[in-house]
Amino acid sequence: MQGLDFSVVVPYWDLLLTGAWWTAVLTVSAGALSFVFGILFAVIVLYAPAIIAYPVRAFMWVFMGTPLLLQLFLIYFGLVQIGIDIPALVAGIVGLGFHFAVYNADVIRAGIVAVDVGQTEGARSIGFGKWQALHYVVIPQAVRNTAPPIGSNLIALLKESSIVSVIGIAELVHSAQLAISETFRPFEFYITAAALYYILNLVLEAALHRFERHVEVSR
């Protein structure tokens, strides 16, 4: 048992901050992907013909029933087997993005169903087409009403992004591991990494809170 000494962290501070920056980049890009595909999947499941809707539902069912870690391995190592060689960073963003897109789709689908039928009827009666009514009237309301659970999914994504360190993406956990391989001080570095995650989490929560209040006011 050796004494704890957090000053070992100081020379590696830049490395850790770079890692935290990449964690933020991963969260934002995978978050954007999960939002766009969340809406797309929800619309497909509800309105597309069975030949498209069923494969998407099966895809969602598989992604909801298996661990993210396994999905990342499958995307990163599995695609190489069939000749598709993608960089780890892309595999990480796609894996995280699709994993959470499935959860967002589930929420948004319920949100679309919950929008009053009168809204669609009103839009149609003033001459909107079916897709226009969906695009301009129903989906904006569904997304606004489901903002809190989509926000929770984004917060979960921030924390789960730590998993992509296993396929070698240089984010926060990976930076900590690099520093530990030189200093042999896992406790100090993992606690520091945890603190940085906690701060990122607080920043994201504050931003989501502001955003939710913003959409609330514009009602």
Next chain:
Amino acid sequence: MSRVFPFFVEAAFVTLELTVLALVLGLVAAAPAATARMSRSAILRTIGTVYVSLFRGTPCLIQLFVLYFGGPQIGINLDPFGAGVIGLGLNIGAYMAESIRGAVMAVDRGQTEAARTIGFSRFQTLRKVVLPQAARLMIRPLGVNTVALLKGSALVSTISVVELTYTAQRFIGSTYKPFEIFGVAALLYMIMVYAVARIVDLLDKRFAII
């Protein structure tokens, strides 16, 4: 594939074992944490809040690493399985504490007021009026936590616990067939996940008020 399949079934049982033990530990941590969060004592409230916010505010992976790799530096020496159960259990405990608190808070205040009016003590009110109603409301959120725990248990493969994901990785090293191997592992996870989801559904229906 048929040669490696028995190893996968065995590994799936390790995943189940991990999940069950971590679930028990999680509930043991969650019940007092939820109680502390709703307590009248500011000190207890703070302790409960700190536990919940620290474990929910940081990644489960980091918590496992602090415990398993950092533990020896502060005199905690655990084998991978022990660290896995304790790490997963403490993590899910923080989420379950919030599920329990949410269910208790969802019971109408009028229920407590009415019970107190007819002379029930605070404890009697909780024991005989609030908790029986809250218990029903807890089934679904705790079920969601359990499914998350089952899938999250794959993380302990990173601290070399020989469970389903670790076994899959090991066989990829020797067979170079990631699609088939991960496919079998995914199938076994799905069987377990949807079995748990089904049990939660049945419990929810069984104890539904209407």
